Amino acid sequence: MSADTPRQFHLNAFLMNAGHHDAAWRHPHTQPERITDLSYFQELARIAERGKLDSLFLADGVALWGNARYNAVGGFEPLTLLSALAVATERIGLIATVSTTFNEPFHVARKFASLDHLSGGRAGWNIVTSGNVAEARNFGREEHLEHALRYERAAEFLDVTKELWDSWTDDAPVVDRERGVYTKDGAVRPIAHRGKHFRVDGPLNVQRSPQGHPLLVQAGSSEDGKEFAARYAEAVFTAQQTLADGQTFYKDLKSRLAKYGRTPGQLKILPGICPIIGGTEAEALALEDELTGLQVPEYGLQQLSGMLGTDLSDLPLDGPLPELPEEQDINGNKSRFTLVADLARREKLTIRRLIARLGGGRGHRVFAGTPEQIADQLEEWFTQGAADGFNIMPPYLPGGLEVFVDQVIPLLQERGLFRTEYSGHTLRDHYGLERPAGRLVPTAATP
Amino acid sequence: MSADTPRQFHLNAFLMNAGHHDAAWRHPHTQPERITDLSYFQELARIAERGKLDSLFLADGVALWGNARYNAVGGFEPLTLLSALAVATERIGLIATVSTTFNEPFHVARKFASLDHLSGGRAGWNIVTSGNVAEARNFGREEHLEHALRYERAAEFLDVTKELWDSWTDDAPVVDRERGVYTKDGAVRPIAHRGKHFRVDGPLNVQRSPQGHPLLVQAGSSEDGKEFAARYAEAVFTAQQTLADGQTFYKDLKSRLAKYGRTPGQLKILPGICPIIGGTEAEALALEDELTGLQVPEYGLQQLSGMLGTDLSDLPLDGPLPELPEEQDINGNKSRFTLVADLARREKLTIRRLIARLGGGRGHRVFAGTPEQIADQLEEWFTQGAADGFNIMPPYLPGGLEVFVDQVIPLLQERGLFRTEYSGHTLRDHYGLERPAGRLVPTAATP
Numbered sequence: 081m082s083a084d085t086p087r088q089f090h091l092n093a094f095l096m097n098a099g100h101h102d103a104a105w106r107h108p109h110t111q112p113e114r115i116t117d118l119s120y121f122q123e124l125a126r127i128a129e130r131g132k133l134d135s136l137f138l139a140d141g142v143a144l145w146g147n148a149r150y151n152a153v154g155g156f157e158p159l160t161l162l163s164a165l166a167v168a169t170e171r172i173g174l175i176a177t178v179s180t181t182f183n184e185p186f187h188v189a190r191k192f193a194s195l196d197h198l199s200g201g202r203a204g205w206n207i208v209t210s211g212n213v214a215e216a217r218n219f220g221r222e223e224h225l226e227h228a229l230r231y232e233r234a235a236e237f238l239d240v241t242k243e244l245w246d247s248w249t250d251d252a253p254v255v256d257r258e259r260g261v262y263t264k265d266g267a268v269r270p271i272a273h274r275g276k277h278f279r280v281d282g283p284l285n286v287q288r289s290p291q292g293h294p295l296l297v298q299a300g301s302s303e304d305g306k307e308f309a310a311r312y313a314e315a316v317f318t319a320q321q322t323l324a325d326g327q328t329f330y331k332d333l334k335s336r337l338a339k340y341g342r343t344p345g346q347l348k349i350l351p352g353i354c355p356i357i358g359g360t361e362a363e364a365l366a367l368e369d370e371l372t373g374l375q376v377p378e379y380g381l382q383q384l385s386g387m388l389g390t391d392l393s394d395l396p397l398d399g400p401l402p403e404l405p406e407e408q409d410i411n412g413n414k415s416r417f418t419l420v421a422d423l424a425r426r427e428k429l430t431i432r433r434l435i436a437r438l439g440g441g442r443g444h445r446v447f448a449g450t451p452e453q454i455a456d457q458l459e460e461w462f463t464q465g466a467a468d469g470f471n472i473m474p475p476y477l478p479g480g481l482e483v484f485v486d487q488v489i490p491l492l493q494e495r496g497l498f499r500t501e502y503s504g505h506t507l508r509d510h511y512g513l514e515r516p517a518g519r520l521v522p523t524a525a526t527p
Numbered sequence: 528m529s530a531d532t533p534r535q536f537h538l539n540a541f542l543m544n545a546g547h548h549d550a551a552w553r554h555p556h557t558q559p560e561r562i563t564d565l566s567y568f569q570e571l572a573r574i575a576e577r578g579k580l581d582s583l584f585l586a587d588g589v590a591l592w593g594n595a596r597y598n599a600v601g602g603f604e605p606l607t608l609l610s611a612l613a614v615a616t617e618r619i620g621l622i623a624t625v626s627t628t629f630n631e632p633f634h635v636a637r638k639f640a641s642l643d644h645l646s647g648g649r650a651g652w653n654i655v656t657s658g659n660v661a662e663a664r665n666f667g668r669e670e671h672l673e674h675a676l677r678y679e680r681a682a683e684f685l686d687v688t689k690e691l692w693d694s695w696t697d698d699a700p701v702v703d704r705e706r707g708v709y710t711k712d713g714a715v716r717p718i719a720h721r722g723k724h725f726r727v728d729g730p731l732n733v734q735r736s737p738q739g740h741p742l743l744v745q746a747g748s749s750e751d752g753k754e755f756a757a758r759y760a761e762a763v764f765t766a767q768q769t770l771a772d773g774q775t776f777y778k779d780l781k782s783r784l785a786k787y788g789r790t791p792g793q794l795k796i797l798p799g800i801c802p803i804i805g806g807t808e809a810e811a812l813a814l815e816d817e818l819t820g821l822q823v824p825e826y827g828l829q830q831l832s833g834m835l836g837t838d839l840s841d842l843p844l845d846g847p848l849p850e851l852p853e854e855q856d857i858n859g860n861k862s863r864f865t866l867v868a869d870l871a872r873r874e875k876l877t878i879r880r881l882i883a884r885l886g887g888g889r890g891h892r893v894f895a896g897t898p899e900q901i902a903d904q905l906e907e908w909f910t911q912g913a914a915d916g917f918n919i920m921p922p923y924l925p926g927g928l929e930v931f932v933d934q935v936i937p938l939l940q941e942r943g944l945f946r947t948e949y950s951g952h953t954l955r956d957h958y959g960l961e962r963p964a965g966r967l968v969p970t971a972a973t974p
Contacts, residue, residue: 107704112702116644118613118614141732142634143728143732144731144732148709148730149709149710149715150707152702154700154734155644156644156733157637157638157733159607159638160606160607160610160642160645161641163606163611164610164613164645166611167611183634186629186666187629190589191606191607194604197564197603198611214728217728218727218728218729220726220727248595248601252595253560253599253601255552255559255599260821262552262597263595265596268595268601279667280664280665280666281661284601285589285590285591285600286602286603286604289563374707
């Protein structure tokens with residue numbers, strides 16, 4: 081960023097089937113019949129690109145989420161979908177979630193390198209360690225790996241994938257037809273990784289990609305998660321309910337970077353927000369109520385039981401939460417557990433009210449208001465040191481994304497807070513992050 | 528097929544970087560600079576679709592193939608590439624190779640279901656068990672799994688993936704907004720697989736796809752491979768050098784189907800052919816010689832050493848092959864070993880001549896001639912009981928595919944041997960194969 085460019089923030093469109101609200105699929109403005117229809121996601125991607133958003137993002141798990149009886153689930157796998165969306169778009173970044181727990185580094189390094197080539201440098205990887213017993217049980221395990229061990233494996237996984245991405249130099253292919261030499265001597269080399277979790281010879285069978293490495297994104301906000309993010313992540317999707325919590329998290333995470341030799345600008349923090357937008361505040365609140373009124377209680381109760389690691393199914397909906405376990409005893413998503421438990425305690429919510437509060441963003445901040453009010457909120461968090469940008473979670477789709485792009489983005493642009501045109505071509509360009517240099521120096525000066 | 532439709536054959540376009548000939552990348556008519564460029568593969572896919580071919584196909588391995596110093600390698604991963612190609616095409620089938628040895632059934636079932644949705648029912652899976660030590664060493668193993676064990680694992684892998692594809696009924700999503708019911712009762716169910724190699728709870732997190740199951744393709748022609756194909760495969764890519772060998776293989780494989788309760792029409796056999804096409808026979812032979820003249824001997828020697836499980840690097844190129852191991856002692860690709868060893872013995876080839884013979888098709892049949900002669904060859908194999916269609920392996924790309932589509936296909940169409948227009952929309956439609964019924968019956972008659 082040059083000195084005379086005002087500091088601007090980053091926006092990611094978090095796409096989710098019929099929308100982020102768990103009752104979105106019942107709303108007349110959504111299209112839950114189309115979640116297995118590529119053209120539906122092409123439309124969403126084009127709306128986001130029209131808004132000049134940095135990226136779009138697909139969450140993921142390797143088990144059926146929620147309960148298919150009560151929610152629109154069972155759509156696409158992210159890497160295949162984003163590969164198709166690369167063709168429908170030209171500039172927007174494409175971020176897929178992939179778990180390090182149930183995968184192998186060679187496969188993951190390769191698929192992201194391939195997506196990065198396909199998209200001309202627009203691939204991003206949201207690294208998760210998976211927190212769900214149902215996922216473990218699709219991969220031959222009865223229980224999930226212990227939390228700290230998952231992060232230990234994730235760290236080694238990242239070390240291996242980065243080595244694989246660097247196993248070709250950028251200038252390896254010389255394509256010298258005359259001499260019959262396709263790559264430079266020493267420019268494609270094994271990595272011979274021998275670690276605790278992985279042994280991988282390499283080299284990768286994909287040439288170094290336009291971005292060198294895809295953008296590395298992370299979302300866990302536990303202690304282990306924050307340390308991992310400080311070491312590896314370039315963008316962090318986080319869930320914070322209040323400005324104060326956002327500021328604390330922001331300061332904490334940025335302060336951890338120095339010990340890994342990194343500067344604060346090398347990691348962008350994007351809290352999630354589910355914006356429920358109306359022409360007036362009353363209209364926005366009415367839309368929120370309408371969505372709450374469509375919630376299926378059985379579904380909300382199952383989701384909440386999962387987040388809290390506590391079976392709530394026999395408790396009265398209008399009563400309080402029972403005694404909850406300590407975060408240290410949670411082996412799933414620790415930071416989400418704490419966030420939800422704190423929210424219920426702080427606002428003294430009954431189970432029913434808590435389900436209503438979580439319906440829009442599963443723990444992410446939900447804010448109902450006019451386009452002006454939404455823009456004010458984003459500006460406040462950005463200028464008050466709680467965010468480098470935002471993870472936008474439209475409550476219903478496509479309309480909730482469309483209204484954000486058509487009514488909120490122009491306000492942000494008028495205020496100089498958001499780009500009016502893409503200035504670069506790769507996802508790293510959009511986030512203002514450098515392309516990693518390769519670590520391999522060819523052994524010979526001549527090709 | 529109705530009684531008055533003449534029997535027609537099937538054609539698959541086997542795409543391979545700069546072309547199938549190992550020296551293709553050195554030929555002035557190829558574009559080895561573009562193997563990491565999506566638009567190159569989009570062009571190839573559109574040429575194949577213009578020719579009304581049943582499908583296009585990408586081979587794969589999970590290690591760097593050959594030697595990047597001497598060949599154009601390091602392009603795309605197949606599932607990501609085919610997902611992007613689904614958008615560039617409308618009718619042609621899209622077949623990706625994925626190994627059962629270094630993968631998990633949940634991931635593979637899911638990605639193919641996703642590709643099948645993305646493409647509107649055009650996905651096919653070429654099932655391989657991997658035969659290469661370099662692959663094992665990218666996945667924490669020092670040696671490859673033993674051949675029979677690989678096939679045992681592959682069989683269970685297929686059983687699990689088929690159960691996962693059937694874990695949603697076709698009519699599961701009822702999308703009843705009014706009642707808040709997204710799927711029918713009992714229409715999405717765990718599979719609870721407990722086997723020797725895999726324990727997988729399911730259900731899949733992708734709805735049942737347009738084809739029910741992607742087309743199942745297989746290419747191994749060893750005893751284990753043929754038994755596996757007879758049990759699971761719907762199309763088989765095979766390598767046969769002579770009509771007699773083709774007839775023997777065809778008869779053998781078709782005769783194995785009955786024991787699995789299958790009819791001969793349920794499995795299509797497609798021998799590979801690398802057609803070197805010229806305006807006259809002399810031109811075709813000159814092109815073949817030109818390609819042979821561009822071969823890099825070091826590369827051919829490495830490839831041949833790998834196929835024969837024997838280090839040939841210190842032997843004189845103009846001398847004979849040394850004593851070879853027995854097929855039973857080969858743990859890689861057994862059928863390819865035998866084919867190459869037989870070819871060398873039958874034609875008394877020196878190492879140099881053998882490398883030249885294998886340059887075009889790595890053991891697949893290479894035939895140089897005019898479009899008429901190529902069409903005659905295909906017609907002969909088809910009418911003489913050696914093939915239900917062919918796996919077309921253009922020696923150089925894009926030209927070798929273009930000339931096949933523009934000059935050979937019209938001859939085949941004139942002879943009534945090949946379609947002039949797609950009659951169906953899915954890959955199964957093109958191959959004349961039924962859509963598998965699901966195995967799940969909802970528990971309740973009402974949604």
